[in-house]
Every structure is written in structure tokens, then in C-alpha cells.
Amino acid sequence: MPAEGGPIPFAINDLLALENLSTRERATRVYGLLRMFLDIPVAARTETLSRLTEEIESRSDREAIHSALREFWSHHSYVRVISEAGLPDEAFLLREMLARALRHLLPVDEVDGDLYVLMDSLNLKESDARWLGSLPDSLVASWADIFRPSRSSIIASCKILALRATNIALSRDLIEFADDEDITKSSFFNLPALVEHVARHPEDFHRWEEQRAACEAQLESVNRVLAEKGSSADLIFRVRLLRSLLGRIQQVISLEQGSDARKLSIVIVHGFASQRRIGIVLSASTRRLARSVVERTGRSGKHYIAVDAAQWRVMGVGAVLAGVITSFTALFKNTLSSVIHAPMLLAFAHSMNYVVSFLLMQAGGFLLASKMPAATAATLVDAMEDPQKDHMASLQAISDTQFIVTISNLLGRSQSRF
Secondary structure (H helix, E strand, O other): OOOOOOOOOOOOHHHHHHHHOOHHHHHHHHHHHHHHHHOOOHHHHHHHHHHHHHHHHOOOOHHHHHHHHHHHHOOOOHHHHHHHOOOOOOOOHHHHHHHHHHHHHOOOOOOOOOHHHHHHHOOOOHHHHHHHHHOOHHHHHHHHHHHOOOHHHHHHHHHHHHHHHHHHHOOHHHHOOOOOOOHHHOOOOOHHHHHHHHHHOHHHHHHHHHHHHHHHHHHHHHHHHHHHHOOOHHHHHHHHHHHHHHHHHHHHHHHHHOOOHHHHHHHHHHHHHHOOOHHHHHHHHHHHHHHHHHHHHHHHHHHHOOOOHHHHHHHHHHHHHHHHHHHHHHHHHHHHHHHOOOHHHHHHHHHHHHHHHHHHHHHHOOOOHHHHHHHHHHHHHHHHHOOOOOHHHHHHHHHHHHHHHHHHHHHHHHHHOO
16 A cells, blocks of 8 residues: 555556456456555545656557546446446335345446446445545546546436436326326426437537426425325435436536536445445435424424313313223233233234224324323424414413323323222
8 A cells, every 4th residue: 555655556557458458357457456546545545646647648658548548438337337326226215225235245246347336346435535526626637538428428328317217207106296197297208308309419408407497396396295195205215316316417418518527426436435325325215204204293283282271171171081091001901911921912912902092092182191292392393493483382382281181181090990
């Protein structure tokens, strides 16, 4: 592992030898060279790359070296790197989690110099993406022509991304969440044709921007419906995937507009660094689901806050009945424990006992003091964050209601004993 100012980790003549190797041998050689370079500490890596660049540029055969590297990175699998790196392989959350788990267990053999497999095998890290973003512009410009995707790769990548987005967006369950169930009116319906046209005719870039805005508006409409009717981690996962696909199309298609190719390179490296991690895709989907649940709870929590004497009486009576139900729940629990001795059957019986009790309380609109904080917390937070609302009044109303429900629960439990 060379230190800063030390020798370059491999002979430059090794780059010239790439032209005389088979596709598989060439990929193996490049993998070894990249692995040696990535093993250099990040602090010394930029200096090493600068010296490597200067040494190549000082050689009379520099064009041959550039040509050998450019030919390697023009492999047809470069399209896969652009259109797949960092994006989920599956359209369903559980399948994606399983696929990522299998990547940790099953080795993947390099197939005919596949660049995607090569990059994935390097085990890139987040620090590598940050290092790429810290490189001086002059140094990036020296290598940009080698790693920049060809126009044919840009067109193919954009079309693949658009086809995948359309396939997901036009699935029946997502269409049902749209404002209009006519599938031909979806903003994603003509996306592949339009993206291919803009990739071939960069002067029509404004058409892509308009289409992307329409697709984002459709996804926003789906999010609103999900917030009203309830969310699922799987639907949230697919909406996030669609946004990611639109974002990747934007990054790739913008290359024809003179966009900085380094931004796409950073995204790709970041994608390879994170695409095997199960926690990322799971936490992102469940985080959005949790937020949706909290928002929905906040809306329903308003119904559990009494603001006048009439509502106090109604909630008090309901809380008394909830106390009676919980008393019988406790009675059945003790009875079941004395009758059933098999642990599995006893656990099932206890579960059904609680399920029936809570369903009865839910059906009758009865309130249980222990569940009140969870139902009213989001409403209180919403009031505290809104400067136009009197959060002290909300706090007092919640406290009064909590007190009434608690006393009524205790009254119901005490009366059920007689």
C-alpha cells in the first residue's frame, strides 16, 4: 500500500496490454488494478491519481493508453451500470430484501467482462463516493472523456429506465390510486417514447422537463390518496422507486445538455456502496410508512378530545363500558391460564382474548386511558407546530379528556366486580 509521494501501485504498461487480452482477462486485469488503487488511503489517493495522470500525459503513447481504457469502458454492460447501479432490482419490497440478502450469500461470477459485476465486486464504500466528489476539476477533466458514456449508451440507458418506470407505474394497484383510472391518460404511458426522442434530440429537453413534472404530480396524487386511505410499505417502496428512476433519467439525459458527468459518477459509486445493504431500503420505506401512520393518527386523534360537557358525558359513558370490557378480559385471562396448559395454545388463546376485547371497544367507540396518549400525541404536536393554534388550549382539552376517561375506566372496572 503506497504512501503519499510513493510509487504508482501498478505499471502503466499494464494499461497498454489490455488491448491484447480477451474480454474476460481484460476485466480481471482491470479489477486488479482498480483494487490496488482503492486500497490506497483516501488521504493519499488524490496525490497518487495526479502523479499517474501526469505520467500518462508525458508519454508519447498516451493516446494508445486512452484508447485502451476507453474501449474497455465502452463495453455494452456500461448501460447496465448506468441504469441499475444503486436502484432496487425488484419492484416489491420483500423481493428486494430477499435479493439483497442473497447477494451476500451467493458469489457472482464475472460474465464476459460485465462492468456491473466488476464494479459490484469492488465493494465500494461511501468514502469512495465522497473522494470522487472532492477531486479537483482539472483532474476530473483529464479522465472525463474516458469514462463519459457514449451517446448510444445514454439513449439505451434512458430507454431502459423509462420502460421500467412505466411498467411499475401502470400496475393495476397504482393506477387505482390515480385521479383517472384510464391507463392511457397516465403521465407514464408515453414516457419511454418521449425519453428516447429527447435523448436523440437534446434540443427538445424542455419536453422531458414537462413530462417529468407531470409524472411527479401523478406520484404526489398517489401519495395524497395513500395518506387518506392508508399506506403500505410495499406501495411506498414502489413510489420511492419511481421517483428514483425519474431522477436517474434526469441525470443521464442531462449529459447531452452539458451536465457535469461527475455527478452521475458519484451517484453510481454511492449506489454500488449501498445496494447490498438491506437496512437502507427497509428503513426508507418503513420511515415513510411510520410518518403516514402518525399523520393518520393525528387526524383521528381529534375525535378522542372532548371540548364541551356533552362530549365529556359521551366519552365518560364509553370509558365506563371500556372498563367493564377490560375487567372481563382480565377474568378470561386468568380462566384461560387455569384451563389451558399447552404454551402454544395458551398464547393463542390470550391473543384472541385481547383481540376480541379491543375489537369490541373499537366497534363501540369506547375509550381506554392507556391508549389515549398514542391517539392524541400527534394532534398535540400538530397544534404546537402551528403558530396559529393555541397549543395550551389543546393540552388542557387533552388533559381533561384523559382524566375523565381514566376515572371512568376505573369506575367501570369497580362496578363490574359486583
